Amino acid sequence: MAAASSIPQYQRQRSSSLSHESMWGLPEACPAREEARSQVLVLNTGGTIGMGGTECDGGLAPQMNKLVEALKKMPMLHDEEYAKVMKLYDSCEFADNTLALPLSKRKKRIIYSILEYSPLLDSCNMTTDNWAKIAKDLETYYEQYDGFVILHGTDTMAYTAAALSFMCKNVGKTIVLTGAQVPIYELRNDGRSNLLGALLIAGQFVIPEVCLYFHHKLYRGNRVTKVDTGSFDAFSSPNLPPLANAEVDIRIDWGIVWRANTTKKFTVQTDMNRNVGLLRIFPGITASTVKAFLQHPMEGIVLETYGCGNAPNNRPDLLEELRQATERNVVILNCTQCLRGSVASTYATGQDLAQVGVISGGDMTPEASLAKLSYVLGKRHLSWKEKKKMLGDNLRGEMSSVLTGIHSSLRSSKFINVMTKFISLNCKEELGALIPSMACAAAKTGDLDALKAIEEVGGNLSCEDYDGRTPLHVAASEGHVQLAEYLLKSGASVYAKDRYGATPLMNAIEFRHMDIIRLLRETGAHLSGEELKNAGTKLCLLAVNGDVDGLMAWHLAGIDMESTDYGGRTPFQVATDEKNIQSLDFLNQLKSRRGFSK
Ligand code: ASN
Numbered sequence: 001m002a003a004a005s006s007i008p009q010y011q012r013q014r015s016s017s018l019s020h021e022s023m024w025g026l027p028e029a030c031p032a033r034e035e036a037r038s039q040v041l042v043l044n045t046g047g048t049i050g051m052g053g054t055e056c057d058g059g060l061a062p063q064m065n066k067l068v069e070a071l072k073k074m075p076m077l078h079d080e081e082y083a084k085v086m087k088l089y090d091s092c093e094f095a096d097n098t099l100a101l102p103l104s105k106r107k108k109r110i111i112y113s114i115l116e117y118s119p120l121l122d123s124c125n126m127t128t129d130n131w132a133k134i135a136k137d138l139e140t141y142y143e144q145y146d147g148f149v150i151l152h153g154t155d156t157m158a159y160t161a162a163a164l165s166f167m168c169k170n171v172g173k174t175i176v177l178t179g180a181q182v183p184i185y186e187l188r189n190d191g192r193s194n195l196l197g198a199l200l201i202a203g204q205f206v207i208p209e210v211c212l213y214f215h216h217k218l219y220r221g222n223r224v225t226k227v228d229t230g231s232f233d234a235f236s237s238p239n240l241p242p243l244a245n246a247e248v249d250i251r252i253d254w255g256i257v258w259r260a261n262t263t264k265k266f267t268v269q270t271d272m273n274r275n276v277g278l279l280r281i282f283p284g285i286t287a288s289t290v291k292a293f294l295q296h297p298m299e300g301i302v303l304e305t306y307g308c309g310n311a312p313n314n315r316p317d318l319l320e321e322l323r324q325a326t327e328r329n330v331v332i333l334n335c336t337q338c339l340r341g342s343v344a345s346t347y348a349t350g351q352d353l354a355q356v357g358v359i360s361g362g363d364m365t366p367e368a369s370l371a372k373l374s375y376v377l378g379k380r381h382l383s384w385k386e387k388k389k390m391l392g393d394n395l396r397g398e399m400s401s402v403l404t405g406i407h408s409s410l411r412s413s414k415f416i417n418v419m420t421k422f423i424s425l426n427c428k429e430e431l432g433a434l435i436p437s438m439a440c441a442a443a444k445t446g447d448l449d450a451l452k453a454i455e456e457v458g459g460n461l462s463c464e465d466y467d468g469r470t471p472l473h474v475a476a477s478e479g480h481v482q483l484a485e486y487l488l489k490s491g492a493s494v495y496a497k498d499r500y501g502a503t504p505l506m507n508a509i510e511f512r513h514m515d516i517i518r519l520l521r522e523t524g525a526h527l528s529g530e531e532l533k534n535a536g537t538k539l540c541l542l543a544v545n546g547d548v549d550g551l552m553a554w555h556l557a558g559i560d561m562e563s564t565d566y567g568g569r570t571p572f573q574v575a576t577d578e579k580n581i582q583s584l585d586f587l588n589q590l591k592s593r594r595g596f597s598k
Contacts, residue, residue, distance in 0.1 A: 046120035047153030062120035110203030123153025147202030161221030218244035258397035259491025265524035273377035300331035309343030326357030443471035479513035494525035536563035543571035
């Protein structure tokens, strides 16, 4: 029976006539209609950004429970009025530690919650256990947030960034480490702009990598090294240009963004091997030093050699120590001491190292090499041969073997030349700007060949059209399963949101494409917080209308089928009240098969 007046009344709808509300999953009164929101989790591990004290009183050290209150008083990092109106402080898990950025230029409202670690650490005190804690937290909160910022000291930030890049597999969301050279509480500091830049990037873009943001630049996390103690421009990425530059606008070089190209879910590996080390060759190094360093329990070392991977080859004693170590299955990874460039087999002095079993580390930084060794040697189930092979593979874009460049390939492409003439465009860059529309059109018609052609000329298949819709959104709406799978394997993100805040999964639900829903779920897709907000009401509406396909679609998408509407009723209760037999049959079946949830 229809209930009292406070309980919502449902009007029967024809399921084929999708209103704007049901298309995008937003009710009329939802604030997200006026402004898109995204949620970022900030893991505060410590570092100078939140330090206090002076040289006289024992030196700078992290200060607990201070950062959030200080940020609340900084208008560029917190909109207090919005927080009050939206009741931010009593709305979520880290309520007191939740802040809101002022509305961004792209009309996004970024809400961020700060999870402060205890104790906060100067990053010099970090160990692999701390890396594991960060990785586990990323795993725990992965579905709840759109992006992540990790506040960290600069001294070992490059190591942590590299380690997390390996520990986190199939990353689909933006993870950004940042920190500061000067505490955020001081008058002149870099903490404010670094934190703001990191939040804007994590909250507005899907850059599915572990990145490091510092001094207006976003770098790939496993490509950086700290190069300056006295400058705000403290990091360098010598062998890969920045992924993004935050100048007047934030410009992302989408052509070099690393993508997992997978239909598998995000996972983390916290098992890191600690029996690894860095050994820098220097003129006159003794064989006994090398021998001592390579002793048990050492399982792998990064050998930092001269120039393009050279070490003395007039020192048989030294080479003999290295040979004996590799024969004991100690892995030796060769990296250059130079800031820029790669290990190569140009010189005899380098080739002799390879002869004794040393593996080339290409153009990896020592930090990335060490983290990769620790990660690969942490895979105890792999054979020594498999581990060696893995060390030579480009796992997360840490070495330069598979770089693609949209700009150069677009310019040199015959396809683009012909298209430019055909549609009378003045330059190829203009055609580049058409790629998103072309890719979405191909996704709409299910034209896999056209998509492949666009990809071949360097077009980015994760691009967004003028409405923020990606080819994956379109394929999900149209139900092109094969094409969706191709897009995912080409790096398309399941977490991309269009300007209405809809993910491809939401589109697939709305159009009831069950195979696509399954595929997206397999890849780790889930509904965003905004999309879940009125899910109970939508389920109840479907239950009233006997829309079993609609209910099934939500069920496959992982929604709790006992979600309630704003009157507190479940779809089952509503279907019972309305005596809707189809819905009741379906809900009963679900209940008896595996319970309501998932
Ligand atoms: N010692 C500090 C740290 O790494 C340096 C910094 O953050 N600027 O935690």
